[in-house]
Amino acid sequence: MxxxxxxxxxxxxxxxxxxxxxxxxxxxxxxxxxxxxxxxxxxxxxxxxxxxxxxxxxxxxxxxxxxxxxxxxxxxxxxxxxxxxxxxxxxxxxxxxxxxxxxxxxxxxxxxxxxxxxxxxxxxxxxxxxxxxxxxxxGVYRAWLLLCLLGLGLLAVSLLVAGRLAGTLTRPISELADVSHRLAAGDLSARAGETGPAEVRQVSAGLNLLASRIGELLADEREAVADLSHRLRTPLTALRIDAESLRDGRDRNQIMADLDAVERTVNEVIRAARRPIREGVGASCDAAAVVAERVTFWSALADEENRIVGGHLPAGPLPVRVTADDLGACVDALLDNVFAHTPEGRGFEVRLRALPEGGAVLAIDDEGPGLATSSWRRGGSGAGSTGLGLDIVRRTAENSGGGVWFGTAPGGGASIMVEFGPASTQQPVAHPIGRRLLPR
CATH class of the missing domain: 3.30.450.20 (PAS domain)
Structure with a gap:
């Protein structure tokens, strides 16, 4: 401009x-x-x-x-x-x-x-x-030369003045664009300076008001989620009392362990709801270690249901732009989807590989009936569930700079590939959800 x-x-x-x-x-x-x-x-x-x-x-x-x-x-x-x-x-x-x-x-x-x-x-x-x-x-040529020098001087002065005036107009607009990019990246503390022409000052004031309002709405929403999660403590306490009254020590220990896991999950939800918005920016974890730990956890249930767990996980560290808790919740949502929507005895494969440009791709193929179109939309489910599991996967992948792709496994079941961005990525650009598979 x-x-x-x-x-x-x-x-x-x-x-x-x-x-x-x-x-x-x-x-x-x-x-x-x-x-x-x-x-x-x-x-x-x-x-x-x-x-x-x-x-x-x-x-x-x-x-x-x-x-x-x-x-x-x-x-x-x-x-x-x-x-x-x-x-x-x-x-x-x-x-x-x-x-x-x-x-x-x-x-x-x-x-x-x-x-x-x-x-x-x-x-x-x-x-x-x-x-x-x-x-x-x-004397004519000398006069013409003087006129040319005068014209060039006037043109130079006009360009200098125009550059200064244009700077007073474009500099505030550039600052507005920078603030909007920071807000889009999650920095809700960014504010635009109210300088420049009156129209630009009005836009700056409107952007600052919008950022403040967004921060207030997010804070209210997080507090509401924390309050709702805190309400779960009462039924959990009641269940713990009931579990302690059981006579069978093995069942009691198993139920107590499950209750401890649920309580840890609730506490994590409360901490995540009250976590500062910018805390997750720049987070990373070792995808190989987290995925291996969650697959080991679900393998116990797979053994009880006679499911064969296959696939390949790399041995070395594989850093991705996701926190360990978020990546664990993402893997749990994917594997829970396999156990919830495929019959017992049907196996699945979990593969994790590094991308040449950094990051990783997690692929899970099952031997079930396949994935319905409504299952990968928020709130949509083909089996009576809340429909939020795959949406959690999508948001986790997009926040890291990756995306989610759905397709059909070689055996006819569902195939889900999740791409996570590299840990060094500063400005993640999310890929839209797709109905195709990444190259294997």
Missing amino acids: RSRLVWLVAATSSLLLVAFLVPLALAVRNAASTRAVNSAVMQAQALAGLLPTAEPARLEVLLSDANGATDGRLTLFLSDGTVLGYPAQHSAAVEAALAGSSLTARVPDGREVLVSVAGLPSGPAAVRCLVPDATWTS
């Missing part, structure tokens, strides 16, 4: 300068030619006024003195054909001057000014003054 404003001012200033300087340059040239002609006419008339009173024998001396006092280009033509002074040809213009007409004519080396003289004893005469071409343009 700034360059466009500067170019606009440059074009406008150039047109104004051309419209002003071109007529001025032509006027300078016309003034120089008029000055040269007037000077020649005055010289010829001055000599013509002296001729009637001069003796014929002194005409040549008088003409020689006149040429010595001027530029030396005065010529006297007498009616008898005598030519005195500066050498010149006897042309048709000279004949017209001898006939009584004063005129100006073009000659090869310039212009000649002819003044008719009467009253001489020898008859009519004509005084000729030559104006060379160099005299016509004397």
